[in-house]
Amino acid sequence: MARLNVKLLAKYFSTATKVKPYDEIPTLPKWPILGHAYLFFPNGKYKLDRLGDAILDLSESLGNIFKLNLNGSDLVVSLNPDDARSMYAAEGKLPFRPSFPALAHYRKKTFGSIGVVPGNGEEWLHYRKAVLPLLKGNIVAAYADDHKMISSRFVNYIRRNRGSNKELKDVFNHLLKFAIEATSVTCPGVLFECLDETLDGSDVSNEITKASVDFMEGMYGTLVEPPVWKIWKTKSYKKLEQSHTVIHRLIADGIEKTKQDLKNNPNKHPFMVSLFENATLTENEVLVLAMEVFLGGLDATPTTLAMALHYLSQNPEAQARAFSEVSTQNQLKYVEACLKETLRMAPSAGASSRYLAEEAILSGYLVPANTLVAVFSPITSRDEKYFHSPMEFIPERWFRENKDKRHPFASIPFGFGARVCPGRHLVNQEMLILLTEILRNFKLDSNNGQVGMIHRMNRIPDQEINIFFTDR
Template sequence: MWLYLCAIVIFLCILDLCLNYNERARMIKKLPGPPDDFIVGNGLRIIKSSVDVMKVRREYAKKWNGIYRIWAYPFGAVLVFNPEDVELIMSSMKYGEKSIIYTILKPWLQDGLLLSNGAKWQERRKILTPAFHFNILRQFCDIIQENTQRFLEKLEQTAGQDVDVVPLLSEYTLNSICETAMGTQLSEDLTGTVQSYKQAIYDLGYVFCQRFIRIYLYPETVFNLTSLGRMQKRSVKTVKNFTEDVIKQRRDYVEQYGFHTIGDNNDSEEVFVYKKKKKTAMLDLLLSAEKEGLIDKTGIQEEVDTFMFEGHDTTASGLTFMFMLLAHHKDVQDKIVEELKELLGDSERWLTMDDLAKMKYMERCIKESLRIYPPVHFISRKLNETTVLSGYQVPADTLCHIPIYDMHHREDLFEDPERFDPDRFLPENSAGRHPYAYIPFSAGPRNCIGQKFAMLEMKIAVAEVLRKFELKPVTKPSEIEFIADLVLRNNGPVKVNFVKRK
């Protein structure tokens, strides 16, 4: 009996040495990080609830300011939030390949712009970049305004009541991306389908994070046998059915009426698009590229799935926390309203892009909100060679996670980082800031292609809401409890009271 026990102990010790003290593990463990547990390394320290994972990440970020590591065989990860390290990783395509964790999203987003690499990514980026040209956004301005007026009508129905803004803003931003980039308006009879789509997005985010923190679910054969695997299959089917319908509607429209082009300010017919002088909305660009043999139906589906998600869910998150912050800062609200009055006087006309460009204070408010609550709070790249980060040699094939939220909350980069202070973004206050210290839309070649669109939508929403309503606080920032997800979410509703202005 004792002999068997000794043999088991010896075997486990040898196993621990092989898993946690091999050359690669020793190299990674030179970085600061949590203590290792026998055999499993740091595995048990990260397999937690979605709420606790976010709390642990904040604890580690405060303990190891700028860089730390996680080791759980066979995966090593380094988390970097020193701007200098972030710049090294993000400023070129040398580390442009997304890390292995994004393969979890492959059944949903496949090889769209978010997940693709190399030549395919470069080709898709070239095709899609003209969709966010300034003159395209100018055309979108009126469409977003129309959608914003419908959003205001819904707020009027609950004026003076505590309302959860999360579902309202999700619907608002989903309508905006469909009516602009996709050229398709969601009819009222699709309400149930829209709700199913949004729930499927939440479910896919949940599945992603549960699988991310549970290494034993990485193998497809194991994952597909679990309830999470079945949930993902159902959710992917729901999402793709919805986006396929959006594509079909626009394809039918184009076949009947042709592509809708957008002229320049001088009414010239000369407009831009990939390899042609034409300028159209995003889905029209993809359909046009299909006719030229530059992309196939699968490619169109990939990009529509990617942009439908990224184009609505991230902006909804940004607006959710923006409205919560404004509700708790009446002085900030008053300054934005004063800026509006100086610009418009008593006029009730819609704001134009030129108007929005003049609203410098409101823009600073949005930037500060995105600093405190960056919708995309975490990104990850692959280190394809041994790399020096913060003076440490990190071996090739290590996962490099960049926790944007934690960098935005570093006290040495942003004094009193939890305080909402729009004047941080005055030119004189931000001149000396490292260019990679603030990256709510990522940075470098793989930055967010739709960031100008997102800022336009947020500006219109904030300005038009404050013209009609005074925001009263309900949910407090201290009550926010983040859950691990693809975008920054609260573990529960985020409530605001919208009181009609007299």
């Protein structure tokens, strides 16, 4: 810590004429007690589900760094990738970020522990260490055959569910079913069938899908509404609680089936085995982690795949090049670039935030330790200062031979640092395999207009995405 402070001190004196005090960070007039919350009132200027648009609009008058006072404390907002780098550098060994209080409250009351997503401090570190096997290449590769099988199931699902004109409406909700299946084979280790012809519209399929959607909506509702759920159960809290109960039952049943399967197939289920064999975890903690990994696997996959299909359907040259690659080559360099470009243009994560473990210089201002800072990658990743023609779908920009210099913190869809998404390699494998199978089987077209993003915990498309899947 001392060495880091010495570095900061040296940087401060080397740029002393430029470093400005925290109080000079631009802001808006605030109301007593409410601060700047009035901006997001029901009849206020901005809507919370369009938070990115609000931040971008505020930056036009306040600049790329400014302060908002929310819930009685300051939030420093930055649209400077250099500040993102500085924020992560100052996050400390135990990165602290705002929690999801309703989820933490419910889990603490029900399970005695809260898990890695809403957790902070030593409890977060305890859980984080347990999910690190998800970052190992051999663990991820062990599920490739399952992901190929599920991708084939989804291709058949498309053929059954598209209309007579070959159009599949609202692909996001269909892709959620794919994500449920693809994630469930990893955690809890059994296939939660949502794509089988015999299950279309069944109680089992609907229960899994509805619980997953309700959980995200309940989380979002309890996060943005006044915390009256602490006094009585609001509609959002009930939705969170009820969906969590369903998912808990499904995961618990799945864990028992996986344990039975391991008796006959000891080499299967490598991630779940890593949890079962972790001596630091109680059975209850294994269950909480299994729920978190399952739910975490539903965040980015449906959104990213839906947007990738949208962009490819509207960019025939990119689609033709991707099809040529999957038809003739083993390497999927261009298809991978299509996913990276989708994650640049439409990342599912809306922002990344940290309470600074130590003071930091952000955009020339000295920001004290313990200040909450948020950086908005979905905005910087569409800024022409960091990407040429940022509103155009150009997968080639991600090729190594591309000479354009990219700021490493302008597009960070899975976060960075100690709290980087542990499942990102697994999710990328799922998406790459499915996109490859779809391109091999179908030509993509659409009549969609411009598709934006809204916040529902993470970001999702703001309208239905309808795609024509024509057999090749």
